[in-house]
Amino acid sequence: MSPTLLFTFVFGYFLLLLGVAWYTSRNSNNETFFIGNRSSNWMLVAFGMIGTSLSGVTFVSVPGTVGIGGFGYFQVVIGYFLGYFVVAFILLPMYYKMNLTSIYSYLLQRFGFTSYKTGALFFIISRTLGATARLYLVINVLQIFILDEMHVPFGLTTFIILLMILLYTFEGGVRTIVFTDTLQTSFMLIGLLVCVTYIMHQLNLSLSDTWAVLKSHKYNTLINTDYKSSGYFLKSLLGGAFITIAMTGLDQEMMQKNISVHNLRDSQKNMISLSVLQGVVVFIFLVLGGLLYLFALNKGAAFDQGMVGGKPQMQFLLDNKNILGDNLFPQIAFNYLPPIIGIIFILGLISALFPSADGALTALTSSFCIDIIGLKRNESWNEKQKKKIRMTVHITFAVIFFLCVIIFKWIDNKSIIDIILKLAGYTYGPLLGLFSFGIFTKRRLPESVAVPALCLIAPAICYYISDNAANWFNGFQIGIELLILNGLLTFIGLFIISKKPYTSSDTELEHELVQKQKL
Template identity: 25%
Template sequence: MQPLDLIVIIAYLVGSAWLGLKLSGKQSNVKDYFLGSRELPWWAVCLSVVATETSALTVISVPAVAYLGNITFIQVAIGYLIGRIVVAFVLLPRYYRGEMTTAYAYLGQRFGRGMQSTASVAFILTRLLADGVRLFAAAIPVKVILDSYGLNLNFFAIIAILSLVTIAYTFFGGIKAVVWVDVAQMALYVVGGIIALIFITGNLEVNFWSEAADAGKTQFLDFASSPISAPYAFITAVVGGALLSTASHGADQIIVQRLLTTRTLRDAKKAVIGSAVIVFLQFALFLTVGLALWSYYERKSVEELGLERGDQIFPTFIVEGLPSGLSGLLLAGILASAMSTLSSSLSALASSTMSDLYEKFSTRPLSEVRALRLSRLFTLGWGVVFIGAGALFTGTDNPVVELGLSIAGLTYGGLLGAFFLGLWVPKARQNDAILGFAVAVALMTYLFLFERTLIGFTWYTAIGVVVTVGLGFLLSLRHRGAATPAPITTEVNAR
């Protein structure tokens, strides 16, 4: 690493904060702050959705998946497309019909305030853990850089610096700043991945794809592995990916909030379906980088490379194998992917806390000025909490992308199941939904903690959906008539 690389990285951090503040405009109320006044173009929202879900996990961990195994991971992206089509035509129309600010406002309208708050709290806890993993992932390459300079900062200090920069533009700029910075950040890390692939292949004397094919690493579809324990068996990956995508893009506020910033329902549909196509291409790019690295490092194992974990392979190449300046650019791209997810999480957590919790339980009316000020304080508070959450994860034997998806799966199934229960079971009441959701989350937590090798993480969401809907349906049989939905009273039209 050269001083020029550090200059590039510092310039990126400063530039991100400046760009977010410059493009955000002024906010006069909560609708401006959390929804951008519903005037953002669909293509920007589409790219923001991709940047948000990508994070540093994709950039540094997906190459490790291909390096250590093969490219069957990309089957998950097929399921992603199916899941987003379901979101576009089943869930999004209901959100737009009630002009809702959060995904969980529908659950409040269908079941009641208790279910809305339960879903919001579950989202908050899951988001803290999952994005704690993402922050840790971003800190890995930064530590590689600093160690090369003899600067032995720990992970906590690195996470704190990344978080503070992100908090700055999210605090002042709101969702507009988040979306427009996401667009720039996505462009940066995709260009970085392409540049890395060009340099890797330029230093190879063999055809890396042919070499990988001979070793069975270019296998795209996996029909042979066990669909129960193997996370990338075809049925597991596609079905699990579809349900995971339906939950993440239809029941997770971090994505739903973004989709609600578009001008029309049609724009939201284009944004969510288009994001699946882009994600497929991204997975293909970074899996190909992993295969090229496998040839570049002459099939060496992680231990033979002198590394502690597979997620360090790509960052190590960036530091050691690229010219000065380009190393800094690619590392800035990794930071960009992490910061885009963190900024989105901060905005989503603040909006959910404000809309689903504070305003539902507070009897004190809020003026527009006070509501906006309080929303910013929630953003700041969650930013501080994120710093602590990121420091919880200091190591894992598996690629961190799998850990992040596993944690998300703890509540995704229960959340999506609650939505389906409300749509498909007219007799279901609030207590039925809450109990079904609670049992699903408890079961998935047990599987994650004690039986992780028994069932592939791609099944987590499916199991949670079945448990929530199944138990909720059985409990609903004790009721005679269909439930009467509560009036749609949301934060947007209440003001």
């Protein structure tokens, strides 16, 4: 397939996004950028957030997991469904009641500046690493299958894509993203359904036949009953629930779109709708993964034990190429399917890329401006000065994204979905601990370095436990429940350093000083 033809479609898609951005960013201001003037339509937000929550990781990595793990990933998705209810009926009412622009302002009102800054910084670290890992995965596919043949360096590819994202989010922010995410989710789902339908047709399979063949190859195995395994059902269920609570409910990017909806009831509708739609879409991606393996087997592929990175690992070979994991979908789409399917794959892939990157860039800009710089608290700056600061921060984060993607390329990890879930466990754990401590206790935290220090110590302890768990506990492996362990250790540590809540016996002066600190 001609790389020039594929590049033409990518460029045309970008021009479409710019057109949407121009239309939605007219008469925009800082409130438009941060929360869309609280006028977003909940149905558009729910539909568009499918693309944000799934991203290019789902599009590329999830189908590749089926060959070894079957439908095991869907155990995590069931956990996601449970987590969305916690977000909808515990966290969202709190955010709307407090009329928050940044959700980390909750920590300011509950504990004070130290906890507030700590929470915001952990979000910034978490979202930067997670978003750039997802971005790297998709850019790398574009590079390998299109731009390498055009002799375009990886660094230049990354720069151009980030420049594209920067251009269409620069003015409109959240208002623009609500519409572009809807457009991009549509393209992603069209690409998914077309690929599934085409491969079923090529293999002469109906829906019932597809399920029967997947079952015969054990590709649709769902429940993992090995309690020592990192993919054990109960671990995946609880881990998935807490990942949603942390990576959606305690994440400024995801909540920024939700609180841009006019009222709480509509925002809750958005969250529950998202939970159902996401489950359906991921299930179809898993079916696609099974179909891709069946298609490859039909072309003469076979599993073989080999060495990867010095360790024994199962490989899936087709024409002497290892196509297991993240390589599966793009390899087959570009090399064994008609050109039109390759074009649809590319459009679906970049449609999965942009929602996970544009929203992250906007949310990080918002959090840094509001939480770290104090843009809304500082009355000495006029609207023009605030806008200039916000744009400078936006460009700075684009540069940081560029550097992180280059680092991921240097690391060149072949299974990005694993590294993203691990990063989430380490970086969102302290956020989970801080918010749960604020919600479930009435104790107060000191205004000292003890809070950020503890939030660094807890992940370090988790890493040590995770690294040695198999030796200590007879082969038991810690999976995505790492997030729960991290949050629990943070909660316990916060309880140890906390103080009793204020009572009527406290002096009025002490209470007044604390209130001034919070403001």
